[in-house]
Amino acid sequence: MRTGIVVFPGTWSDRDCSHAVGEILGEPVRYVDHRARTLDDLELVILPGGFSYGDYLRCGAIARFAPVMEAVADFANRGGLVLGICNGFQILQEARLLPGALLRNASCEFRCEWVHLRVEQSDCAFTLDCRPGQVLRIPISHGEGNFFADAATLESLERAGRVVFRYCAADGRVTAAANPNGSLRNVAGISNARGNVIGMMPHPERACEALLGGEDGLAIFRSAVHALTRVAV
Amino acid sequence: MFKAEVFVTLKPVVNDPAGLTIRGGLQALGFESVKDVRAGKYLAITLDEPDEARARARVEEMAQQLLANAVIEDFRIEVQPA
Numbered sequence: 001m002r003t004g005i006v007v008f009p010g011t012w013s014d015r016d017c018s019h020a021v022g023e024i025l026g027e028p029v030r031y032v033d034h035r036a037r038t039l040d041d042l043e044l045v046i047l048p049g050g051f052s053y054g055d056y057l058r059c060g061a062i063a064r065f066a067p068v069m070e071a072v073a074d075f076a077n078r079g080g081l082v083l084g085i086c087n088g089f090q091i092l093q094e095a096r097l098l099p100g101a102l103l104r105n106a107s108c109e110f111r112c113e114w115v116h117l118r119v120e121q122s123d124c125a126f127t128l129d130c131r132p133g134q135v136l137r138i139p140i141s142h143g144e145g146n147f148f149a150d151a152a153t154l155e156s157l158e159r160a161g162r163v164v165f166r167y168c169a170a171d172g173r174v175t176a177a178a179n180p181n182g183s184l185r186n187v188a189g190i191s192n193a194r195g196n197v198i199g200m201m202p203h204p205e206r207a208c209e210a211l212l213g214g215e216d217g218l219a220i221f222r223s224a225v226h227a228l229t230r231v232a233v
Numbered sequence: 234m235f236k237a238e239v240f241v242t243l244k245p246v247v248n249d250p251a252g253l254t255i256r257g258g259l260q261a262l263g264f265e266s267v268k269d270v271r272a273g274k275y276l277a278i279t280l281d282e283p284d285e286a287r288a289r290a291r292v293e294e295m296a297q298q299l300l301a302n303a304v305i306e307d308f309r310i311e312v313q314p315a
Binding site for chain 1: 251
């Protein structure tokens with residue numbers, strides 16, 4: 001799985017992603033500069049977490065205009081796999097590759113903790129290896145992950161099965177107490193209509209080794225590997 | 234030269250955790266009459282345009298393309314000669 005990890009000024013999770021994909025899964029991986037204009041050699045593009053451009057104005061608002069984002073949009077439109085994690089999710093929304101927006105956490109606090117996610121859609125490129133309803137334990141680390149979309153958009157996401165992950169309790173129940181940031185309907189991750197672009201607030205790359213507290217994040221990267229062997233990009 | 238002021242606010246349907254927290258703070262200070270607070274952003278932009286209408290049109294484009302996110306925010310613009 002030829003993987004590119006986009007690095008903007010202020011990105012901070014690029015090395016964690018590279019470690020997960022390159023060292024743990026043993027897949028070829030390279031960094032992609034924010035000024036790059038082509039991604040032709042890649043099969044998966046990751047927009048990692050961080051604070052691109054200082055999160056000035058709005059999270060992801062400036063990164064969206066980086067030269068590489070035009071290439072990311074082309075890549076996504078051609079069916080390439082794109083995974084936006086945390087700040088990467090915010091950037092994909094600002095770029096209108098995914099709907100909705102991420103508001104400040106309802107608590108007004110930065111939340112850095114392990115959460116449980118229920119896999120709501122096990123048929124997208126990043127969840128093929130998961131069972132429907134499977135609960136993954138993955139950490140979050142954000143101040144602005146409070147998913148919002150207007151009522152019509154939210155309904156269309158639900159109807160199309162584009163809500164990929166929801167915050168839940170350890171037993172899989174979706175409860176208000178399990179919602180760390182106030183996201184509408186506990187939404188933690190969504191996909192585009194085609195299912196090749198997903199954005200999620202939790203950090204799967206930080207849950208790929210037992211030594212670091214869990215390996216559930218591997219399912220997401222492994223799913224992408226399997227999606228690529230099933231359908232050539 | 235013109236000075237444009239751009240006020241960006243969350244749409245009424247969007248929850249505003251910062252505004253709610255500020256409201257709580259004001260009420261805790263004894264300002265019991267406070268019923269609602271909405272927080273937003275303020276931008277002051279100085280730009281060189283031939284006339285006020287043109288300056289307003291340009292700032293409007295800026296707000297639509299970058300300064301506000303139409304999914305969650307509204308904006309209001311005021312323009313004066315600088």
